[in-house]
């Protein structure tokens with residue numbers, strides 16, 4: 093059954109890729125791709141932007157090897173990291189903050205203040221679960237290293253907090269480069285920061301776009317839908333998602349349609365299996381290369397906990 097499903101996805105993907113032009117490279121922008129290896133927590137994508145005062149690093153990954161790639165890139169370019177932007181506080185986007193700020197102490201950190209509530213709420217709860225898991229003795233050594241790395245990230249609260257809090261959307265100079273720095277409230281998290289660069293016609297979306305499947309763990313689904321509408325209004329040519337390959341505007345429109353269909357389906361009387369199959373069909377081009385069983389498992393979990401029950405759907409929305 094799984095083999096049949098995978099084959100169907102590959103075939104559907106071939107057709108969609110041919111129909112939609114791929115994203116154009118953006119001069120001055122470098123993608124350091126994240127990872128989503130089996131049995132491991134993800135690293136988000138990092139986007140490095142050339143700016144007059146140095147490099148702007150958007151998101152810092154989770155694992156040590158990801159942050160090493162960022163530092164190696166800066167060294168190879170011979171330019172300092174002048175600013176860090178965290179699209180949101182999830183640890184697969186902020187785990188490298190500490191090392192980068194230690195290496196470049198003068199770098200500004202742009203982020204929303206949502207991390208403050210997360211440290212006493214969601215992260216405190218997930219830390220308790222992780223501590224119980226460690227105590228169970230069932231943890232594999234590589235999992236333990238990952239968990240202890242997350243604890244170290246959480247323990248260094250100053251490294252997670254912004255030096256330049258993003259409290260509203262505005263055009264501003266970051267490391268001397270003019271960018272639209274936008275705040276989407278109650279979306280993938282309570283405060284998601286995304287960038288629009290009019291000159292480069294580029295959007296850096298963070299986890300407002302996650303190619304394979306939206307990570308809804310701390311999401312307000314309807315707020316997220318509105319944020320995607322805001323992004324769609326910008327005349328960008330290339331969008332960098334939080335996870336997955338860069339998208340053209342047409343590819344983003346497809347992804348957004350898949351997202352809307354998933355929300356609409358989960359608000360209807362249709363069966364979970366229908367909503368899941370709908371995502372696998374609509375987002376086939378973006379699920380390519382991922383394990384369909386893993387994506388399906390995430391969809392099951394999100395449908396059960398975040399999308400179907402009214403309380404779950406509202407849990408992370410404005411009070």
Ligand SMILES: [Zn+2]
Nearest residue numbers: 136184299334
């Ligand atoms: Zn992420």
